[in-house]
Amino acid sequence: MSKHEDIIKHILSLEIGTKISVRSIANDLGVSDGTAYRAIKDSDAMGIVTTIPRVGTVRVEKVEKKSIEALTYGEVVNIIDGTLVGGKDGVHKTLNKFVIGAMTIDAIPKYLSPNCLVIVGNREEVQRLALMNECAVLITGGFGCSEDIKKLANEKALPIISSTYDTFTIASMINRAMSENLIKKDIILVEDIMITNPMYLNDTDMVAHWRGLMQETRHERYPVVDSEFRVVGIVTLKDMPLEAANDDDLISKYMTKDIITVTPKTTAAYTAHIMGWEGIELCPVVDGRKLIGVVSRHDVIKALQYISRQPQVGETLEDLILKNFEFDDVGDKMHFNGRIIPEMLDPVGTASWSALNMMLSTMGIMTLRERNNINITVDSMTTYFTKPVQIDSHIEVLTEIIDMGRNFCKVEVTMVDNRKELIAKSLISAKVMRK
Numbered sequence: 001m002s003k004h005e006d007i008i009k010h011i012l013s014l015e016i017g018t019k020i021s022v023r024s025i026a027n028d029l030g031v032s033d034g035t036a037y038r039a040i041k042d043s044d045a046m047g048i049v050t051t052i053p054r055v056g057t058v059r060v061e062k063v064e065k066k067s068i069e070a071l072t073y074g075e076v077v078n079i080i081d082g083t084l085v086g087g088k089d090g091v092h093k094t095l096n097k098f099v100i101g102a103m104t105i106d107a108i109p110k111y112l113s114p115n116c117l118v119i120v121g122n123r124e125e126v127q128r129l130a131l132m133n134e135c136a137v138l139i140t141g142g143f144g145c146s147e148d149i150k151k152l153a154n155e156k157a158l159p160i161i162s163s164t165y166d167t168f169t170i171a172s173m174i175n176r177a178m179s180e181n182l183i184k185k186d187i188i189l190v191e192d193i194m195i196t197n198p199m200y201l202n203d204t205d206m207v208a209h210w211r212g213l214m215q216e217t218r219h220e221r222y223p224v225v226d227s228e229f230r231v232v233g234i235v236t237l238k239d240m241p242l243e244a245a246n247d248d249d250l251i252s253k254y255m256t257k258d259i260i261t262v263t264p265k266t267t268a269a270y271t272a273h274i275m276g277w278e279g280i281e282l283c284p285v286v287d288g289r290k291l292i293g294v295v296s297r298h299d300v301i302k303a304l305q306y307i308s309r310q311p312q313v314g315e316t317l318e319d320l321i322l323k324n325f326e327f328d329d330v331g332d333k334m335h336f337n338g339r340i341i342p343e344m345l346d347p348v349g350t351a352s353w354s355a356l357n358m359m360l361s362t363m364g365i366m367t368l369r370e371r372n373n374i375n376i377t378v379d380s381m382t383t384y385f386t387k388p389v390q391i392d393s394h395i396e397v398l399t400e401i402i403d404m405g406r407n408f409c410k411v412e413v414t415m416v417d418n419r420k421e422l423i424a425k426s427l428i429s430a431k432v433m434r435k
Contacts, residue, residue, distance in 0.1 A: 003031050007039035011048060011059060017092045017157075018059040020049065050074050050092075060092040071095055071177060073136055073159040076117065079177050080170050085144060086160035087136065087153035095136065098174055100167055101126045109133065117174075119167055124149060131158055140167045190271055191264035193303045194285045194293035200225055201251050203232055208247035210235060221282040223291055224255045230289040233257045234282065261286045262295065268303040273377045275300060317343070318362055321355065325397075327366075334367045336397040340389055350388040356415070356424060357383055360397070364411040364428040367399040376430040379408065383426040394418045407432055 007025060014020065025036040040057060043049045050072070051057045060072060074091040077084055084091065099111050101120035108129055112118070118130040122143035130137050131152050139145060142164040153160045163170055201210055201222045214220065220237040233255030261284045262271050275283060275297050285293040325338030344359075346352035361381055368376055389395065396416050403410040413426040 003029075003035055004039050004042070007031065007036060008043055008046075008048075011039070011043050014059045016059055017089055020057050020059060058092055071174070073117070073161065075177070076138070076174060077159075077161055080138075080161070080163045080165060080173050082138070082161040082163040084159055085139075085162050086150035087156065087158045089154070090136065090157035090159050093136075093157075093159075098138075098171070099135075100171060101130070102167075105129065119170060121167070127160070128152065131156055134158065136160070138163065138170065140165060140170055188268040188303045189264065190262050190266045190268065190285055190293075190295055193268060193299045194264065194295045195299075196293045198223065198284075198291070198294040200291060201235060202226070203250070203252040203255070205251045206247060207249045207251060207254070210251055211247070223282075223284040223294060224251060225291050229291055231259065231261060231284045231286055231291050234259050234284065236281070259284065263287070264292070268300050269377075271295060272297075272300045318358065321359055322362065327363075329370055333401075334363070334370065334399045336363055336399070338395065340391050340393045340395065342391060345391055350390055351393075353383075353385060356385070356389070357381070357426075360413045360415065360424065360426045361428060363397050363399050364413045364426065365430065367401060367411050368409055368430060376409065376432055379429045379431045381426060381428045383424060385424045386422050389417070389423055395423060396420075405432075 007029060010025070010029060011020065020040065022033050022036045022040060025031070025040065026033050029036070040049060044051065044057075048060065049057050050060050058074065060074065071079075072092055072094050076082070076095070077091070094115065095117045096113070096115045098117040098119055101108060101118045101123065103111070105125055108126060112130060112133040112135050114134040116130075116133075116135040117138055118126065118135050119138045119140060120126045120130070121140055122145075124146060127137050127139070127145055127149050131149070134156070136159045137145075137149075137153070139160065139162045142162065144162060145160055149160065165173070199213065199217055199219060199222055201213070201224045203224050203226050210222070213222070214237070222235055223231055224233040224235055226232050233252065235251055235255040260274060260280060262274075264285060264287070271283065274280070280297070282294055282296050284291055285295055320343055321341065324341055325336045327334055327336040340351045344351045344355035360383060361378060365376065365378065394417070396418075398414045398416075400412050400414075401409065402412050409430055409432060411428050411430070413424075413428065414422070415424040415426075416422055
């Protein structure tokens with residue numbers, strides 16, 4: 001095990017809430033400051049530590065992807081550019097909800113629950129009541145708090161955060177952060193679908209070993225690794241027919257060395273695109289260069305089919321635009337009608353070409369998917385614009401499938417205004433993803 005891995009293992013063994021620094025890690029484990037710094041940065045990327053302004057780096061509990069809508073108090077400090085004035089030992093804790101303390105004292109208790117963040121101004125009685133009910137406090141307007149409140153917060157390990165923003169702005173910022181995290185939750189990554197204990201070959205293995213492994217597992221594709229478990233190639237039945245190789249030949253003689261790999265954080269959609277474009281059936285998943293899993297085209301397409309059946313939890317830009325359009329389906333054609341909304345405008349007040357391009361491509365892809373419920377990835381798109389479009393303009397979009405092959409399909413998209421005058425015309429070519 002390397003020094004880098006030793007440091008990460010040491011950090012994982014620390015209690016939640018423990019403060020760490022480059023100097024303390026270097027002294028405790030007898031490593032250089034540079035090695036300690038790189039390991040701490042990697043730990044931050046892994047989500048097991050976080051850095052909070054004016055507090056330092058703290059060991060935190062890694063938030064799993066399925067509960068990514070939760071925020072820690074430390075993350076709230078960063079989101080609102082706040083200052084932690086008390087309860088530093090509780091920054092790693094997770095808040096379940098936030099409450100604006102604008103009501104009277106006698107009405108507040110029924111709104112409070114443990115792990116709640118109370119947003120309030122310089123009302124000391126509300127601050128105290130929140131802490132007594134196991135709630136953290138966020139003070140707006142740049143106000144501070146008394147020494148008694150700080151002492152109580154430190155005793156209960158509940159953070160007191162101060163921010164110069166007003167209550168409405170702070171609530172909007174926290175709500176936006178939660179919404180963005182909900183959108184991320186819907187995105188399927190390679191780590192969600194990969195096989196974590198894959199069958200593999202060493203570059204020193206003989207062809208006879210590969211043949212035996214293939215007969216045993218019925219798999220036709222295997223990643224090839226070196227002595228340090230780094231991926232150096234991939235071998236498939238297509239690349240090396242059984243009768244073409246001698247049993248005593250090294251597998252490295254026949255393996256494909258020019259390979260494409262993905263990481264656990266690569267999205268399933270991007271993986272589907274590169275696998276379809278390159279004609280890859282199996283893709284190694286690496287951490288650095290070390291093999292940690294594999295993902296097949298079948299796994300990726302199955303994941304994309306799962307995504308298409310799920311309701312969207314967060315609202316993306318595409319959702320925001322398309323919810324203003326109605327559509328009907330007629331055979332190979334679809335008809336959309338709606339209006340231009342403020343979110344689509346450019347600085348001069350007309351609909352931006354990028355927003356219109358996104359809308360045209362999305363509607364074209366919807367048409368292809370409605371036809372055969374197929375998984376596709378855009379290959380190319382050509383668009384011609386003839387006139388600008390103003391805000392609140394009513395527009396109509398007509399899409400028509402003009403070619404549907406086994407591997408590629410094409411759709412024509414036409415946009416007109418309420419006088420049927422042409423605004424834009426687009427031709428989209430898409431690649432069909434098959435299992």
